[in-house]
Amino acid sequence: MPAEHNRRIAHLDMDAFYASVELLRYPQLKGLPVVIGGGKRRSVAFDTDALALARQRHPDQDWGPADLGRMPVDLFPRLSGYTGRGVITTATYAARQFGVGSAMGLMKAARLCPNAILLPVDFDEYRRFSRAFKAVITDIAPVMEDRGVDEVYIDFTDVPGGHREGGRVLARLIQKSIFDATGLTCSVGVAPNKLLAKMASEFNKPNGIAIVHETDLQTLIWPLPCRKVNGIGPKAETRLASHGIHTIGDLAAREPTWLREHFGPTYGPWLHEAAWGRDTRPVVTESEPVSISRETTFERDLHAVRDKAELGAIFTRLCEQVADDLHRKGYAARTIGIKLRLPDFKVVTRDHTLATPVRHAADLRHAAGQALKRAPLARPIRLLGVRAAGLCKLDAHGQPVADAPRPTSAAATAHTSNENDLFGFD
DNA sequence: TCTGGGGTCCTCGGGCCC
DNA sequence: TCTGGGGCCCGAGGACCC
Numbered sequence: 269m270p271a272e273h274n275r276r277i278a279h280l281d282m283d284a285f286y287a288s289v290e291l292l293r294y295p296q297l298k299g300l301p302v303v304i305g306g307g308k309r310r311s312v313a314f315d316t317d318a319l320a321l322a323r324q325r326h327p328d329q330d331w332g333p334a335d336l337g338r339m340p341v342d343l344f345p346r347l348s349g350y351t352g353r354g355v356i357t358t359a360t361y362a363a364r365q366f367g368v369g370s371a372m373g374l375m376k377a378a379r380l381c382p383n384a385i386l387l388p389v390d391f392d393e394y395r396r397f398s399r400a401f402k403a404v405i406t407d408i409a410p411v412m413e414d415r416g417v418d419e420v421y422i423d424f425t426d427v428p429g430g431h432r433e434g435g436r437v438l439a440r441l442i443q444k445s446i447f448d449a450t451g452l453t454c455s456v457g458v459a460p461n462k463l464l465a466k467m468a469s470e471f472n473k474p475n476g477i478a479i480v481h482e483t484d485l486q487t488l489i490w491p492l493p494c495r496k497v498n499g500i501g502p503k504a505e506t507r508l509a510s511h512g513i514h515t516i517g518d519l520a521a522r523e524p525t526w527l528r529e530h531f532g533p534t535y536g537p538w539l540h541e542a543a544w545g546r547d548t549r550p551v552v553t554e555s556e557p558v559s560i561s562r563e564t565t566f567e568r569d570l571h572a573v574r575d576k577a578e579l580g581a582i583f584t585r586l587c588e589q590v591a592d593d594l595h596r597k598g599y600a601a602r603t604i605g606i607k608l609r610l611p612d613f614k615v616v617t618r619d620h621t622l623a624t625p626v627r628h629a630a631d632l633r634h635a636a637g638q639a640l641k642r643a644p645l646a647r648p649i650r651l652l653g654v655r656a657a658g659l660c661k662l663d664a665h666g667q668p669v670a671d672a673p674r675p676t677s678a679a680a681t682a683h684t685s686n687e688n689d690l691f692g693f694d
Numbered sequence: 695t696c697t698g699g700g701g702t703c704c705t706c707g708g709g710c711c712c
Numbered sequence: 713t714c715t716g717g718g719g720c721c722c723g724a725g726g727a728c729c730c
Binding site: 306354356372373374375377416535559562564651653 | 698
């Protein structure tokens with residue numbers, strides 16, 4: 269692609285972000301097996317309880333919020349005390365040595381490493397650090413794309429000095445500035461495009477920099493497993509392997525027509541481009557959300573009839589949370605959906621589209637209720653979620669900003685009214 | 695004692711409209 | 713009046729990502 273000939277794109281990935289933030293607060297846990305996760309978010313009660321425990325066990329000393337960093341390690345909760353359905357969000361290296369890792373059930377992890385310290389996730393704190401390191405970056409290089417709490421793409425192309433040593437000089441400056449401001453380290457990959465930059469940022473973790481040029485494709489990229497490509501997940505990896513394609517080089521060697529035949533008219537050509545290190549996607553600095561949702565997994569599977577009251581309360585709360593999120597972000601939504609996860613992990617979704625966007629909890633609940641009526645409710649439910657899509661931005665007075673709501677389409681009306689008699693009362 | 699929560703994007707089939 | 717096709721929206725499911 270001639271257009272990307274002179275682009276320098278960086279991918280920056282914070283090193284073990286959640287764990288590193290926790291270690292800033294609790295440096296006494298450094299080097300110990302620590303697991304972060306569990307079903308609930310951390311509340312302020314966590315630190316309050318910890319300090320209360322410290323005062324109880326060591327009444328001879330003064331314990332205040334500033335003393336969290338010197339609380340005795342034996343006061344922290346252990347994995348062995350956990351009951352519930354949570355999973356590990358992240359684990360420190362010391363914990364990984366016991367075989368525990370991200371996405372593992374906490375009960376299973378407790379058997380592997382019962383003594384590991386368990387910290388509940390504290391998203392508010394991670395978001396604070398996320399905002400801090402991103403502010404450092406945009407001060408230096410303004411064209412930054414947010415890719416989640418611990419990742420960004422940065423366009424170095426037009427930043428003064430952005431091409432020096434292939435981007436290494438600027439990458440080093442950003443790393444140092446982030447460390448000075450937050451105490452956190454990160455890894456950076458700089459390449460001609462986002463696809464290659466993303467792979468490069470993994471090359472020298474932690475606290476490393478990797479520079480990739482177009483000419484490095486065969487030596488640095490092709491030997492890697494296909495799974496390293498952002499967009500090739502476990503399913504695609506298995507399918508590729510069944511055709512003897514294991515490395516990105518194997519993929520690059522396949523004819524585009526063959527890939528199209530076996531992987532479809534969109535994914536096939538994309539696989540070919542990716543294997544050849546081609547990617548013209550721009551670094552996008554602003555984007556509107558597409559949907560806003562809340563979901564929760566129950567302590568035990570619930571049944572629509574037997575556990576009606578409990579389920580109803582959870583349903584209402586999810587709608588209230590989505591309504592709060594909509595309000596806070598300034599949106600109304602025209603399509604309201606529900607999501608169920610059944611005991612066998614099968615996922616069922618149902619959507620309900622309205623003539624007019626809604627934003628209040630009661631309206632959300634009514635629309636979600638319409639969707640729920642079309643869902644199979646004979647079996648127990650493991651998870652319930654509520655989703656708002658078809659978002660429309662509201663101004664300060666709660667009025668739609670741009671396009672007026674469309675009238676109900678004949679299609680939607682016909683569909684819902686044929687489906688089920690219960691829908692008549694709307 | 696397996697398997698969270700919050701997203702995006704793609705595909706496919708059906709219905710509607712022109 | 714019948715048929716066909718393209719474009720679009722909707723709803724459902726699935727893959728993938730952090």
